[in-house]
Amino acid sequence: MCPDLSRRKFGQFLAASLLLPLSAVAQDNEAIRTLHGQLDIDYFKANKAAQLAAKENQTIIVIGEDALLTDASFKGEITLNDEGLIERLKIVSGQVLAAFKPRNDRQSELILPNATASIRGTGFYANVNHTYDSDYLCCCYGRMVFENATTGEAQELHNRYHTAVMINDVGDFAKPPYDAPYGHYDDEVIMLEAVVGREPHWQLPDDKLQFLAPYSLPKI
16 A cells, blocks of 8 residues: 555645746747657647657656656657647557646547547546557546447546556457556656646545555656
């Protein structure tokens, strides 16, 4: 079991530690900003779309008021809307933890090899590893509606704290063989939301963080 930390105290600590980077981000006019790690960016379609490839673990990417944390194997494609938010995110390979700006009228698209989802203001984690037949997805909080890649059948993930699924190569959903969220942690989620000036809109069990990273978070 992880140490006893309250959501509010931990969130205040992280937000305070990230005030200086937030000021720097606000003055940066690039559509895609890397706060930590290295990222190759290939813009196209009048800079409204880009191909991304991370070069090291724990790469933190800010796109408008959306934020991503990726590993070194991450490759993906994004399309931006007129507000500079992510309208479409295609994950080709690797791991992504994401914090999307919540808006009632938002309808972004997440594309995995085995399924497509419509999402709003959502925190989620996805792992696309081509050595396995299934993609792993966790809806950390928010709402995601998936379409089966084969049948077109819809399935919704709508929760307040970590609901995960495996999606196989024909788009079928199955329960993951893990008792805890795989590959991502609560303090990483808080860090991502903090770099864009927010807190996670989740409901913690007993108002306490349950899953803390066993390694140091990036120093931003």
